[in-house]
Amino acid sequence: MRRAHESRRTRGSRLGLLLGVAWVLSTSGCKKDEAAPTEEPVVTLGQENVARAEVSALQSGPGISGTLQARSAAAVRSEVGGTILEIKAEQGQRVRKGQELARIEDTTLRDQLIAARTAARTAESALQVAKSEEERNSKLAKAGVITQRDYERIQLSVSQAEGQLAEAHSRLALSREQVGRARVTAPFDGVVSERQASAGDVVQPGAPLFTVVDPRTLRLEASVPAAKLEQVKAGTPVEFEVTGYGDRTFSGKVERINPVVDPGTGQVRIYVTIPNTDLELLAGLFAEGRVASEARRALSVPVDAIDEANHATAVLRVQDERVHRVPVTLGLRDDVAQRVEVRSGLKAGDVVLLGSARDEVGEGARVKVQAPRPEQQPVAEEGPGVGGSEAPPRPQSPAAQQGQGQQPSTQPGQQGGAGGASSPAH
Numbered sequence: 001m002r003r004a005h006e007s008r009r010t011r012g013s014r015l016g017l018l019l020g021v022a023w024v025l026s027t028s029g030c031k032k033d034e035a036a037p038t039e040e041p042v043v044t045l046g047q048e049n050v051a052r053a054e055v056s057a058l059q060s061g062p063g064i065s066g067t068l069q070a071r072s073a074a075a076v077r078s079e080v081g082g083t084i085l086e087i088k089a090e091q092g093q094r095v096r097k098g099q100e101l102a103r104i105e106d107t108t109l110r111d112q113l114i115a116a117r118t119a120a121r122t123a124e125s126a127l128q129v130a131k132s133e134e135e136r137n138s139k140l141a142k143a144g145v146i147t148q149r150d151y152e153r154i155q156l157s158v159s160q161a162e163g164q165l166a167e168a169h170s171r172l173a174l175s176r177e178q179v180g181r182a183r184v185t186a187p188f189d190g191v192v193s194e195r196q197a198s199a200g201d202v203v204q205p206g207a208p209l210f211t212v213v214d215p216r217t218l219r220l221e222a223s224v225p226a227a228k229l230e231q232v233k234a235g236t237p238v239e240f241e242v243t244g245y246g247d248r249t250f251s252g253k254v255e256r257i258n259p260v261v262d263p264g265t266g267q268v269r270i271y272v273t274i275p276n277t278d279l280e281l282l283a284g285l286f287a288e289g290r291v292a293s294e295a296r297r298a299l300s301v302p303v304d305a306i307d308e309a310n311h312a313t314a315v316l317r318v319q320d321e322r323v324h325r326v327p328v329t330l331g332l333r334d335d336v337a338q339r340v341e342v343r344s345g346l347k348a349g350d351v352v353l354l355g356s357a358r359d360e361v362g363e364g365a366r367v368k369v370q371a372p373r374p375e376q377q378p379v380a381e382e383g384p385g386v387g388g389s390e391a392p393p394r395p396q397s398p399a400a401q402q403g404q405g406q407q408p409s410t411q412p413g414q415q416g417g418a419g420g421a422s423s424p425a426h
Helices: 002-035 107-143 148-181 227-233 354-361 397-402
Strands: 042-045 050-051 054-060 065-078 084-088 098-102 182-184 190-195 208-225 237-242 249-263 266-276 288-290 296-301 313-320 320-325 327-333 340-344 352-353 367-369 409-411
Touching: 002 107, 002 320, 054 327, 054 340, 065 190, 084 249, 098 208, 182 340, 249 288, 249 397, 296 327, 352 354
Parallel strands: 042 367
Antiparallel strands: 042 409, 050 352, 054 296, 065 208, 065 288, 084 098, 098 182, 190 208, 208 266, 237 249, 237 288, 249 266, 296 340, 313 320, 313 352, 327 340
């Protein structure tokens, strides 16, 4: 009995010892867990997610668009009827004022000219005879040989001969002019843009033959809203881009403003003069730009960086790896460059969030902006492989593989790479 009692006491003490050790270990484990701090996630931003506030040229004014037209353009038409004998100008050919473009058959016109010249000579002879007769009868009238009535009749014949001579001279001039009209000439220095007739065609007076334009000065007709008419004045500069010329910018000036507003559209027609002395621009191209009614250099940020939530204008600025919401005061807005002037709240060089990054990254979040990657050399296009098969793809470098993911990502600490994407911090 005594041994059995001692064995039970021994087992009880061992069990108590084990429970005590377990409690000590569990208590120390809980304290260790409580002491370990939680690491704050870091949002990694690419260069496309941020922008810097910088001083840039800003312009503001109503936008315009339209088709370039030659300021001077003439439709050369036939002034006489007949068969076209020769075409001496083609499309795209430069011509000088008075240069012959085409020749129309003028045989009939020359015959009419000969007849008119003969009639004029006959009228001149008749006038000379009438004047001689008047001179002889003047002496007879003074001597009383003929009556005054007969003398007045002779004077009337002289007047009639003078009138017939004047008519003959008019017909002669008209015939000469008609012969000259058979020779079609350029009305001014320019370029033949269209040719509507060919040699051998029989044309009537008024038939279109050529179109000649002067490309040295172009004109752009555009419309602006009547509400913005106060920003448009004669002489105001205009900047625009032309289809087919990439990002090149051309300039002109407002020449005239239509005094009547279109009641249907509420638009006002304006006319812009564009110098083109080097003949670089072509008539018929589509142009799009704006009237630069106001321009200045000022501190600006992209329009996409502005947050106008809750009726307050602000930006999310990155400073000391933290996102701070900063109220700003805006000024001139450049709708073409998509930038807006910041009058207060930022300084040159400040980094602000753009687009989706501005919407996803909350104020106070910890962020890290990736350094800009060096420009990569262009890779030549691979040709086909042996037998016409496609060439194997060129292996990408590790830096290029890492640069493919451009969305903002979070990482648990400073040592996390840009590729470890997770939900952004809030």
